[in-house]
Amino acid sequence: MILIEKALKYCNDVVNGEEITTDEVKKQCEIFLNDYNINQYDDNFEFCFSKKKLKVINDLLKLLNYATGFVAGKNVLDGLVGFQALFLCALFGWRYKNDLNKFRYRDIVLFIPRKNAKTFIVAVIFILLMLTEQKYSEFYSICIDRDLARELRKAMAQIIEASPVIAKHFFVSESDIGKIKCKLTNSFYLPRTSKANKNNSIRPACVCCDEVGAFTTNDNIQAMRKGQLSVKNPIMAKTTTAYAESDSVMLEELEYDRAVLDGTISNPRIFSLIYYCTREEAWTEEGLYKANPLRIEENYQEIRNDRETAKIKTSEQEELFTKNFNIFLETNEMNKYINIDYWKKCRVDKVDFDGEEVIVGIDLSVTTDLTAVGIMYKKNNKIYCNSHGFLPRESLKTRREDIDYVAYERLDYCDIHDGMTVDYEKVEEYVRSIEKVHNCKIKAIVTDPMNAKEMMGRLGNDYDVVLLKQTYTNLSPATKEFRKKIYDGLVLYKKNELLDWNMRNATTSKGKADDEMLNKENKNKQRIDMVVVLIFCYTELIDDGNNYSAIDILDSMDW
Template sequence: MNWVLERVFNYCDDILSGKIKASIKHKWAIQRFLKDYRDCQSDDSPFYFDEEVAEDFYWWANEFEHVEGVLAGQKVELNDFQLFISVNIFCFKKKRNGARRFRKVYIQLARKNAKSQFLAIVGSYIAFLGNEKQRMYIAGWQKDQSDEVYIAVRDGINSSDLLDGRWKEAYGKIEVYNNGSVIVPLSRETRKTGDGKNPSVGIVDEYHNHLTSEIYDVLLSGMVARKEPLMFVITTAGFDLSRPCFVEYEYVSRILNPDDDTENDDYFGIICELDPGDDIKDESNWIKANPIVATYEEGLASIRSDLKTALDVPEKMRSFLTKTMNVWVDMKEGGYIPANKWKAGEIEAFEMNGRDVYIGVDLSKKIDLTSVGYVFPTDYGFHVGQHSFMPEEALAERRAKDKVPYDVWIEEGWMDVTPGAVVDYSFVEQWIMDFINNNELNVILFCYDPYGATQFAQNMANYGLTIVEVRQGFPTLSEPTKEFRDYVYQNNDHQKKITHVGDKVLSWAVGNAIAEMAANESIKLSKSKSRERIDPIAAIITAFVQARYATFDSGDGNISFISIHDL
C-alpha cells in the first residue's frame, strides 16, 4: 500500500472513530468505500483497485498553485478529504475493460471549500492525460456561472509549469495540443446551438441553482458512446425542495445509507452537512459541512463572521444555513418564516370566548383575496387566526391560476365566497360582527390600512369599534414584523409564544411571505416580491402592530405587559 492510500485509510479511521467530526452521510461514504475496497480483493468482484493512480493524482495536483487566498502562490497540497474523493473516483476500475467504475459523482459541501480548484485538477487530469480526445463541458444554469468555474479551471491550469506550452485558449475554450481535448463553458442556452455533443466529462456546478434538469439530462444522454464518461455534480445545499438538485440529494442519500436497499455501483456520492439537531453555534460542528474551511483559523473566522451576521439579521439566516452549513432549507429567498417554525406553534383548539382581541384587515383588490386577521393576547404571548373571502364568480379562475384548493378550504371553514364577481365588503363586515358577537369578544382596536380601506373602517366605527390607522410602510411595519417573527422563532416543544390552530389558508400565506429589506435593514412583507398570496398574514401583522403593546389580565388581578423584549 502506497503512502497516499495510507493517508486515506488513516483518514477513514479518524472519521469513524470520532477523532474527526463528520456528518452521518459522510460516515456512510467512508463505510461504503471500505466495504468496496475489501470486496475488490475478491476474485468474484467485477472491479479492481488501482493503487498507483492515487499517487499519480496527488502529484498531478501538486503541479498546480493556489491562485488566491492565504495560500496564493503555494503549490497545491491535497488534504485527506480531497484525497479520499479522488481515490474513490479514479482508483476503482472495471476488470472487463479497465475503465473507471464510477460514471456519476455527487459532492455536496459548503462554499469556500476549494470546490473550483478541485474541479480544475480533476478536469485537467482527465483532459491532458491519455490519447483519447476528451470533451469536458462545465455547465451552469446561466452562462456567467459556467464562465466562473471555467476561469477557475483555466487559472489553475495556467499556474502549472508542467502544462506550460501544452494548451491554448481560443474562442472561449481550452484546447489540449497532444490529444485535441477541449474544456468548454456551457449553459442551458447553448443546447439550442448544438454545443455539448458527445461529452466525456460533464461538470455541473452549484446544481441547486438549476430550475430544471434539462442541461444535466442533455449532457448525460450524450455520454452513451463514451468508454468511461464522468458526470460530475458539485454543489452546496439549496432552499427550493422542488428543484432537481434536491431530488438528486435524496437519491444519493439513499445510495449511501447502509440500511436502504437502494444500490448504484456506478454512482459515487459524499454529503458533508450538519445533522438534524446540531447546534449551529457549536464550532465543533462546523467541520461537518466544511471539511477544509474549518481546519484553519482564517476559515473559522470567516464562519464566525457569517454566523454573527445571520443571527443579527434573520433575513440572512437562510443563506448561512444553505451555503455555510450546507443544510437544505425549505424557505424562499427572503422568506419570512420557515415552515417548521410556523408548524411548531400549532395547537388543537383555542378558547376565545370573552377575550380581548385586536382585528386587522387586508382588503386587497376586490377580485382577489380579502382577509381579516385577529390577534388575542394570552399569558404566553399571542394566539392568531384569520378568515378570508373571495368573489364566487372568480373562484374557479383563481383556483386554476393559484394552483391551491380554495374550494376545499371553503368547505373546511378557513374562508368564504361572497356573491358576485367582486368581494362584497358588506359580507365581510357582517362576518366580523358575527365573529365578535358570537364569541362575546372585546375588540380593543380595529386596525386598517388607510389606503383603500377608509370607508370600510368608518363602517366598523359605526358599529362601535375603535379604529386606528396602520400605514403599510417600513417605519410602521418593520419593528412589529420583526417582533412577530421573533416570537414564532421561540416556538418549540416546551413553549409556544405564537399559536394558531393549523389554519391551512394561513399556513399557506405564511409560507408565501417574502420579507423586503430597506437599506437600513428595516423590513416589511412584500406583495410584489411574494409570488403567491400573503393577505392573511398581512392582516394579522396589521393587527399585531397594536396588539404587541397589549396588557393581559389573567383574571386574578395580575396584569402583565406583553413585549418581546421581556422574554
C-alpha cells in the first residue's frame, strides 16, 4: 500500500539519519516504528494499526487532485511526501483493538513553517473525515480572525473542485466563509473565529485550531473541546507556524508535546510533528532542511534569497525566523531595547547616593497605571541609578500582568497605595523624601508635562523641574547612549526585579533619521515605566562633561 510504504520509509530514513530533521520528529518516528513493528502485537497494548481502514483512505487519496502549486492536477496519493504520509497514517491507521472504528489519536499537532503545505494536508484530512466518519458530523476550524479562518476552507474548496469524481458528492457554498457539505454523509465543515463565547453549543467531530501560535488564551480551544464530549471520534488538530508572541499558548503546547515524546509524560493519544531550527542554524543549509521538510528546491531558493536579504535588512529577520524557520520569538523581540543578560550584569545590592547631586525622573500614570520615580547620578563616567514603582491596591485584582506586586512591595521595589487610582500625594511625598533618605541633593526633576500638572507645579516651587515631551528629538540621544553605557558595563543599579521585568519588556521604535525611543504602546501588557524614568534622568546627564558652546569656541579662536 503506497501510503504506509511512504510513511515507513520516512520513519526509517529519519531514524537512520538519512533525513535531516529535528530531535522531536526523530522521537515520534521511533515511537511509530516501535508501535508498528512490536507493541501492537503485545496483548497489553490497546492499539493496533488497521491496514484495512487505511486502505480506504489510500484509495480515496487516488481520487483527490492537487489544485495549485508545482503538482497541480496530480493525484494526491502520488504527490504526498514522507512526513505527510506519516501524518495521515498516524491519524487514520491507528485504532483501538476493541473498536476499529475508534481512532487512537485524540490530538494531532503539526508545528511547521510556511511553504510546507500545512493548510493543504489539513484540508485533505477534513475531506477524508467528511467522507468516512459518522453521518451528520460537524467539522470546524478556528483562527484568530476571519481572514485566516477562510484559508483552510479555500484549500478544501479548491481540492474538491479539482477532483471531479469527489466533487459531485460535495456542496460548496459560494461564500468564502460558507459551509462545505458532504452529500453522502450530511456532514459539514464551517470556518469560525476564535471567540470562546461564540463556540459554545456546537458538537464538533474534528476541530482544527489553525495558526494557534497567535492565540494568547486557551478559552476558544477549550470551548471547542468541551463540545466534543459526546463525540465518538473527537479530534483536536493544532497547526501553526511560529510567532513573535511571548504569551502564545503554543509555547506551553510544545513543552507538553516534548515531554510526551521524551517519556516524561505518558499520553499515547497525542501525535506531533515538530519542525524548526535554532536561530544559529537558521543561517545554515542544515537549518533550512531541518525546519522545512517539504523538499521543493524552488521553495528553498526563495528562502535562501530572503535569508540573504535579512542579513542586511535586519527589520526582516523577525518574519524570516518565525515563518521560514519556525523560531518563536518574544513579542517585539527584534526591537528589544537591551539584551537582558547585559543589564543584569549591572546589578548591585546597594547604590550609594550619599553626598551626590542627583537627577530625578518621574513618569506619572493617568489613573490605574504603573507610576515610577527614578534617581540617577554620574561619577567617573559611570551611571548610578535606582527606580521605584507605585500603583493602587484595588487595581491588583484586574491587572493583566502576572506579577506579585505585594511580594515586590515587601522587597521595597514598589509602593502599593489604597484605592483604585494612583495616589499622587504619596508619590510627591516620596520625591520630597529623597534628599533626606539618601543624603543627596536633587539637581533637577525631569517629567513628561502631560500628567499631574498641579503636583509638578508644587515641586517646581522648590526644585528645578524640566518638562520633557516624549519625542524622538528629545529622547533618542539619551536612549541610545544609556544603552551603550549598559553594554560597556558603566551602569550600576540597585537590585530590583520589578525594574528588571520592565527592562525585559522595553522595546524601541525608530524615526525617520534612525532616531530611537522607547515604545510605550500596549502598556497594559508590557510595563516599561520604570525604565522610562531612567531615560528621563539620563537626558540631563548625557552632555555632562562634554558641553559644547559655539560662542566659547569662537571666542577662543585667533581671528
